Amino acid sequence: MPKIRRIGILGGTFNPIHLGHLVLAEQAKQLLNLEKVIFIPTNLPPHKRHKTLASAQERYHMVSLAIKSNPYFDVSNIELKRGGVSYSVETIGKLKSLFSQANLYFIVGSDFLKEFSTWKDIGELRKICKFVVAQRPGYPFKNLPAGRQELLKNTRTIKVTVLDISSTDIRKRIQTKQSISYLVPEEVRKYILKKGLYQ
Secondary structure (H helix, E strand, O other): OOOOOEEEEEEEOOOOOOHHHHHHHHHHHHHHOOOEEEEEEOOEOOOOOOOOOOOHHHHHHHHHHHHOOOOOEEEOOHHHHHOOEOOHHHHHHHHHHHOOOOEEEEEEEHHHHHOHHHOOOHHHHHHHOEEEEEOEOOEOHHHOOOOOHHHHOOOEEEOOOOOOOOHHHHHHHHHOOOOOEOOEOHHHHHHHHHHOOOO
């Protein structure tokens, strides 16, 4: 079996995972010629605090349901097993030890650029993976504040089909008894309803 050389990493709270995440992963895979994209749900996100954060195990299960039909997608429970607050530098470092011969492409949205400077050991993280930044609505690359353009150096930027879907909006829709059909995969929708998540 040939070794995998190009792996995309897509981390996030996935609270819940939605079609926008899947489109980003699929198009990044094609644009970057990736052999695999690994979804990594955070255990406890360091930059976000949600009253409506589903448990790590529930979010992991929703990702598993969402990607099971795509042979190029995988999900890792690496952050759930480690426990505590999830820091990307620790996660990517562990993956680099597991896939020592592979190039790791860490896929993030352009909205993350405003937080990059606050990430733990961002300099070390840049050494062990290649950042891929996908443009998101309201966060164009050209309008980055002074000093932020530096963040794009040695970083691959890509443009993908943007779906105006957010996990925040999905949670609000559930709370107000609105439909979330066609915003999340059908099996994820059924799981959310079955478990009574985000009520």
